[in-house]
Amino acid sequence: MSKISPDYLALQRLYHWEKTAPTRVALTQPMGAGAVQDFTWAQVADHSRRMAAHLKAQGWAPGSKVAILSKNCAWWMMSDLAIWMAGYVSVPLYPTLAPDTITQILTHSESKALFVGKLDGWEHMKPGVPAGLPCMSYPLSPDDAKQAYEGWDAIVARTAPMKESPVRGEDELATLIYTSGTTGLPKGVMHSFGNFAWALDRGLQRIPLTQDDRMLSYLPLAHVVERMLVEHGWLRTAMHVYFAESLDTFTADLQRSRPTVFFSVPRLWVKFQQGIHHKMPPAKLNRLLGIPLIGGLVRKKIRKALGLDQCRFAAGGAAPMPLALLEWYGQLGIAINEGYGMTENLALSHITEAGKNQRGTVGPTYPDVQQRIDPETGEIQMKSQALMQGYYKEPEKTAEVFTPDGWLKTGDKGSIDAQGLLHITGRVKDLFKTGKGKYVAPAPIEDKLVMHEAIEACVVTGANLGQPLGIAMLNADAVAQSASAEGRAALESSLSAHIKSINATLDPHERLQCLVVTTTAWTVDNDVITPTFKVKRNRIEDLYAKHYEAWENSGKTVLWQS
Incomplete structure (x- = not known):
């Protein structure tokens, strides 16, 4: 076990920048109508x-839990620091949770108070906050939250700053990160200050963050990757963090911040691609990219339009990145490094190495991370000093996820090639057997299916059916197109051709019998996706399994489901 330098623990980093770089801008917060508010390190600390x-x-009591329910903003980060400085443990909640889940997490964590911050759906969420729980609001909180709870600025104005600079030991609990719950209720993953510091040490050997870097914080800070890469990366390096204002202003937010390091989940990388194709059809784009001088200008223009013209390190993760998507961005001069990890290991497991073509893999392990494959199940297992302390108040579930010799069972299937690169082939529990007795791994097929420009998200399923089938949610443009008979017919034709081309690449038992498309959005509110855009397979089964046999027997390649 390597010891962590106390200087690298989270609060010590704050005190370091407070002392050595007080006037440097640390955070830039949009305030609406084009206005922004900068916070220097001295102001953040104050x-x-x-x-x-x-x-x-x-x-x-020391170690009490204090929760944060908010979209990303400067006050989110300062709340976390304040909670730690006061001797407490932070409990972040996704800003899109259903009220029942909010109640479950706040009750299970025994949170003593809640920061109610920047939120779009507060009216829907408010019933989930237990009666009598002390709450505080932010300057960007919904109006009724600001009226009901004392605000951040008022508290700060009437309270003298803590003069001492308390430190927290590396073994002390820093936070409970509740998993997004693709199966069952969320579990509170316990991580210490030492876990974060050790993970940052190893992470920075692959992701070269410095004080000169800029990042845009927009994926939920309640998610482990944003927490690690943005919040703790910021504390370690003093890079400049910008916040996104809203979905509508996202392009402007990217262009304002011009991030030098950018991380996104596959679904958003796909949406960026679809946005470009909406303005320039794929055939025309490919033709222009093939012309030497013009191709270079087109690449530069697209990167600038995306706000990524200054990006020197791009990454994707949280779900598999389709190989065709990685290749497409490579043509634009954006090399996306694919990462792999879990909440339980602070997302520090594997990442592809910059400048090397390791597409189709998630690369080698980070330094000092061990990997192995279970010979019986094919499950990926790993070990490092970033492993969680366990699930809060759930020793039985903690024991289930570790092997007797202390390795984390990831639940993913994979293989390690001769270069030590990890190939992920699916989930151990996602494999299903068709009625012909053949096993199907859905993830690689879904990677191909989602590449159609009309598809927002998809699932491949079919346990006990003769052949697998696909279920896809259309994006907003495709839903609008499907409103007319002519538009629907054109979509059907395009999707049928897509299925035919995919089936040509699959083994006979993997080929899709049909594709069912739905115009009803899969959202967090209707419990079909998690806050990190992962589709809940068990929820898909609940909604659609009763139709599978009829769909299989329909004889149609594309079917419509409202």
Whole structure:
């Protein structure tokens, strides 16, 4: 076990920048109507110290839990720092959760208070907050939250800053990160300050962050990757973090921040691609890219339009990246490094190496991370000093996810090639057997299916059917097109051709019998996707399994389901 330098623990990093770079801008927060508010390191520290003094004055026992329910913003980060400084443990909640899930997490974590921050659906979420739980609001909170709860600025204005600079030991619990729950209820993953510091040490050997870098924070800070890469990367390096204002302003937010390091989930990389194809058809784009001088200008123009013209390191993760998508971005001069990890290991497991063509894999392990494949199940197992302390208050579930010799069971299937690169082939539990007794791994087929420009998300299923079938959610443009008989017919023709081309690449038992398309959005609210855009397979089965036999016997390649 390697020891962590105390200087690299989260709070010590704040004190370091407070002392050595007080006037450097640390955070840039959009305030609406084009206005922004900058926070220097001195201001971040001052706000955090004042809020910490307020929290500590409540007299809760050391190690008490304090929750944050908000979209990403400067006050989210300062709340986290204040909670730690006061001697407490932070509990972030996704800003899109259903009220029942909010109740479950706040109750299970025994949270003593809640920061209610920047939210789009507060009216829907509010019933999930237990009666009597003390709450505080942010300057960008919904109006009724600002009226109901004392605001950040008021608390900071009336509270003297904490003069001491308390430190937290590497073995102390820093946070509970509740998993997004693709199966069952979310579990509270316990991570220490030392876990984060060790993971940053190894992560920075592959992702070269410096104080000169810029990142746009827009994926939920409640998710482990954003927490690690943005929040803790910021604390370690003093890079400049910008926040996104809204979905509608996202392009402008990217162009304002011009990130030098950018991470996104596959679904959003696909949406960027579809947006480009909407303005320039694929055939025309490919033709222009093939012309030496013009191709270079087109690449530069597209990267600038995306706000990624200054990006020197791009990454994807949280779900498999389709190989065709990686190749497409490679043509534009954007090399996407694919990462792999879990909440349980702080997302520090594998990542492809910059400058090397390792497409089709998630690369080698990070330094000092061990990997192996279970010879019986093909499951990927790993071990490192970033492994969680366990699931909060759930020792039985903790025991289930570790082997007797202390390796984390990822639940993913894979293989390791001669170069030590990891190939992920699917989920151990996602494999299903058709009625012909053949096993099908859905993930590689879904990677191909989602590449159609009309498809937003998809699932391949079919346990006990003669052949697998696909279920796909159309994106907004395709839904609008399907409103007319002519548009629907054109979509059907295009999707049929897509299925035919995919089936030509598959073994006979893997070929899709049909594709069912739905115009009803899969959302967090209707419980079909998680806050990180992963489709809940068990929920798909609940909604659609009763139709499988009829769909299989329909004789149609493309079917419509409202």
